[in-house]
Amino acid sequence: MQKRTIIRLGDIVGTKCGDYYKYFQYVADDMTMLNSRVIRVFKEKYSLDEIPELTETVQGEIDFHAHTSIKLGIKMGLWKKIGNAPVFGEVNVIFRRSKDYTEGNKVKVSERWEVWRINEDFRYVGKLEGENRKAEIGLVKAPIGIIERMKTGKYHGYYPDFE
Template sequence: MKRVSTKIGDVFSVKVDTDNVKCFQLIAFDLYQLNSDVIRVFDEVYPIGSIPDLSVIVKSEVAFYAHCVTKFGTKMGLWEKVGNTTDIGETSHIIFRGTSDYGTKRGEEPIKISRNWYVWRLGDLQTVRVGDLEGVNRKAEIGLVMTPYDIVDRIKTGNYHGFYPGFL
């Protein structure tokens, strides 16, 4: 199998149906979350075979940010690299969230709403315990490292299909 290498600035395309793709870009590695890749996924849909210049793609609206392993998705054939650009946008506003209320003990129902959240900004090595998500923290993305399948599902549907607690 061919060795796949990725680097910050790489732009990838993902088929969303038989005729269209969406794009995302590797923008950082998050030391707090296993040094995993951080991507920004763009809203714009393009017909297969007519992906515009990278400078146009990276200026389009961002749908979401996520942690994943871009190499795995490439090896699995779920997305393909279309180029690289040094324009990775502003990253200081990106916030992720996590909670210890994830998962269940045997015989118990999953916790549907957590009031035990922590958040961190991309680039920070420390989290801040916030309890309830309020203000800007309500926009924090789930900070788990997602599988390539999870990323494709969210690109296609706007949601992750696995369980994770919500907030008030």
């Protein structure tokens, strides 16, 4: 029987991305988006035989933030928990979601956006302007989608853009 994995704030998770490793840290729970886990993915790529210093890793340059199920990724064998370290800095990311993202609706450029910060209410803004243009897609992404973005810089599949 597989041992139960306990996930705690600050946990660091590693995943193999082809011929290198990348890491992310569990940094928050977002009650606004289905009480999902928010992760901070780091840009640094590590060789497969390298064991990085975790406190240095989590102070590295941030690639992106996302909502996902950490436990599901572990169960699927897509990533593994490496350790735990304090969450550095403020977790003040802006997320976005399009009101045009519905079944069968393939709007390429949306001007109907909502934005929010972790545990704050959705705020309808229409067209994304100013700092909202830097907002991360706020949907809860499957673990395989997170790995895809870690490798390519983009999520696979359809989602409206803002320009």
